[in-house]
Amino acid sequence: MGEFSSWLSKKSTRLWLLKGISERVLWTIQKILDWSVDYFQKKGVDAPRLNAELLLGRALELSRVQLYVQFDRPLSEAELAAYKKLVQRRGNREPLAFILGEKEFFSMTFWVEPCTLIPRPETEELVERGLEFLRTRNPGPTRVLDLATGSGCLLLAILKNFAEAQGIGVDLSAAALALARRNAERHQLGERCSWIEQDLFQTWPESLSGPFDLITANLPYVSAAEWEALAPEIRDHEPKAALTPGPSGLEAFAAVLPQLPSRLQEGGLALLEIGADQAAQLPALAAQYCPGLQAAVHQDSAKRPRILSLSKF
Structure with missing residues (x-):
């Protein structure tokens, strides 16, 4: 899954990507949602933003409103790993309802x-x-x-x-x-x-x-x-x-x-x-x-x- 998969292979001491010269960018809620929308669009998934928010909410046990007010919150490696599994299932065109149950x-x-x-x-x-x-x-x-x-x-x-x-x-x-x-x-x-x-x-x-x-x-x-x-x-x-x-x-x-x-x-x-x-x-x-x-x-x-x-x- 490109950048996301590459990130998941790194140790927790490298939970950031270099952007420009010195800015460190964590995988925040906002960043991972933006990445997911692009990924789902490439996979032909309808309503990519809604899908990303619902799946991330499930992985983090947060409502969509709670996601909105925590856009800058960084995700732990365990949270990203759990989310990745959901994203992969949806990218394979498994219905959102079956993933959420x-x-x-x-x-x-x-x-x-x-x-x-x-x-x-x-x-x-x-x-x-x-x-x-x-x-x-x-x-x-x-x-x-x-x-x-x-x-x-x-x-x-x-x-x-x-x-x-x-x-x-x-x-x-x-x-x-x-x-x-x-x-x-x-x-x-x-x-x-x-x-x-x-x-x-x-x-x-x-x-x-x-x-x-x-x-x-x-x-x-x-x-x-x-x-x-x-x-x-x-x-x-x-x-x-x-x-x-x-x-x-x-x-x-x-x-x-x-x-x-x-x-x-x-x-x-x-x-x-x-x-x-x-x-x-x-x-x-x-x-x-x-x-x-x-x-x-x-x-x-x-x-x-x-x-x-x-x-x-």
């Missing part, structure tokens, strides 16, 4: 691991729409089903913000469900939810028969060709099975849509995240597989198709 979603912090997708801001709009729907209903016990739950962030965000709801999260991955359980306990929601390991392409168990007031799903919907073109952070580190269901990207929808009509409560709603290029195809699939449900496509804040809603009225 957590990600914020809907103003909640969730544990994340490579067995699940990293929660994304655009999925928060599905939570918002689900909560808006639940708040328009008569108060009382509410059942929520979350398909392909992963870290559990979607279901848990809904439960956290709607006290009358109980939920079930479903995923193919036992490791993902173990992580979801940890996240539920982290947010004191463990008693209001349960978790079922299930392949959605196979026959669904009786425990998923419903009826449910709200069904949410962030199914794999990336086509095989699109997956090949994804950024290294996604393609090389997030679980492929959670991203792409097959060549077209529509395979999971074809498996799940026929299951929804019988599992939705009268007056219930299903919300599924979709790819922007699937907006024309999915309403037709819904009409084929979900007779009696009213389908609509909704845009996200970037004006891109993001959510397929299916209403049972």
Whole structure:
């Protein structure tokens, strides 16, 4: 890693570089951040400054605000060695969230691991729409089903913000469900939810028969060709099975849509995240597989198709 690696090989008595004739420059917080930004830019890392600050904060156990007020503070050799390991991982395009081990979603912090997708801001709009729907209903016990739950962030965000709801999260991955359980306990929601390991392409168990007031799903919907073109952070580190269901990207929808009509409560709603290029195809699939449900496509804040809603009225 160039100058940084060279520095790390020196003994503590040489914790400085000669600059000009007599000025001694330590590896301060400011200096190492500036170096990291340049390094990340060369590696193609998005938001290099933010990445550098969060990683350095983790290495030093400081908040970003604490970093700002200590820019002139020199780092010890042990601190620099710890930071170097984090920088190398990010330079290899490992996702920041996996390095930190957590990600914020809907103003909640969730544990994340490579067995699940990293929660994304655009999925928060599905939570918002689900909560808006639940708040328009008569108060009382509410059942929520979350398909392909992963870290559990979607279901848990809904439960956290709607006290009358109980939920079930479903995923193919036992490791993902173990992580979801940890996240539920982290947010004191463990008693209001349960978790079922299930392949959605196979026959669904009786425990998923419903009826449910709200069904949410962030199914794999990336086509095989699109997956090949994804950024290294996604393609090389997030679980492929959670991203792409097959060549077209529509395979999971074809498996799940026929299951929804019988599992939705009268007056219930299903919300599924979709790819922007699937907006024309999915309403037709819904009409084929979900007779009696009213389908609509909704845009996200970037004006891109993001959510397929299916209403049972």
